């Protein structure tokens with residue numbers, strides 16, 4: 001059965017059609033390069049979705065995979081293991097947190113955070129303090145609770161009654177937040193940069209206002225750093241650069257560099273409400289994922305690496321500015337570090353997908369964030385030569401879409 005011939009076409013015959021993958025099939029990767037099954041190469045400005053932040057086949061991660069892989073993969077939460085204890089220590093040394101819960105994905109980390117916030121409010125204040133405040137266009141995962149909390153109604157419609165007690169407010173609107181957060185609020189969940197929603201950074205004053213409102217009303221502040229975390233913004237976690245400390249932080253995506261792992265980080269006092277049996281997971285905290293994440297955290301928390309993220313982010317902004325001079329295609333370029341969104345101007349409204357497809361055709365993997373925003377999330381250690389070549393290819397792709405006479 002192993003020699004069965006499969007191709008992109010097979011996808012439509014064997015897979016649940018909730019994705020629409022690119023016409024080519026990636027086969028192997030090294031650093032910021034990926035090759036498809038036909039041997040064509042791509043420069044990876046996507047990293048999955050901001051996941052493989054240390055690139056593909058990183059030698060130190062391969063070594064950990066082999067070492068831990070030949071030692072112990074899984075043991076269950078009836079036992080603990082050294083890699084997960086070391087990982088928790090590392091994350092707690094780097095952050096405000098002093099307790100960690102491990103899961104397998106961002107959605108599960110958020111599910112744990114939201115359940116914990118509800119339980120804390122229940123224990124401390126009683127059954128009536130359950131309201132969760134979230135923001136329009138936010139994204140927190142695809143479990144039913146997390147899509148309901150997320151601010152994109154299309155993801156929760158058509159699945160029956162949504163969980164109650166969830167309020168959506170406009171993002172970056174301080175007055176709306178001050179009006180809505182009150183005695184009934186148990187938690188506010190916010191992305192420091194909305195990723196899926198269009199790469200929209202939070203105004204620091206907005207985050208400060210959320211912190212004040214939460215403190216005034218005994219609500220917990222949850223930062224969803226699933227996309228912004230683990231170095232992506234040029235800080236290990238984005239909150240460090242906002243002057244605001246959350247009560248709970250969720251992290252996943254880049255944490256395992258592609259090995260599925262997520263975490264919820266919090267304080268001892270809050271964590272105490274998840275007593276034995278109140279929450280759980282089968283795979284969460286397994287030694288293989290924890291060992292890999294431990295190496296990722298060690299490598300990414302290096303200040304020199306983080307400075308490199310900020311420098312590369314500036315370099316990309318300069319490249320996008322030049323491309324914009326040539327084609328006049330962007331209304332705004334925004335984001336933080338190596339999470340960059342370029343919003344198309346009115347002339348190209350709704351055409352982000354076309355640019356994405358043209359880029360793939362020229363040998364660049366990139367992302368979109370909604371119909372109008374091109375999203376760039378390359379490896380945090382992408383070599384300069386790959387950045388240069390990738391943007392040269394991307395410029396050709398823009399020319400393919402826009403078709404300006406006299407271009408290469």
Ligand SMILES: *Cc1c(COP(=O)(O)O)cnc(C)c1O
Pocket residue numbers: 104105106107108110139140141142191195196224225226227228252253
């Ligand atoms: C991707 C993402 C999630 C969901 O993570 P999964 O691993 O897909 O469950 C949650 N929140 C944010 C901000 C994300 O970008």
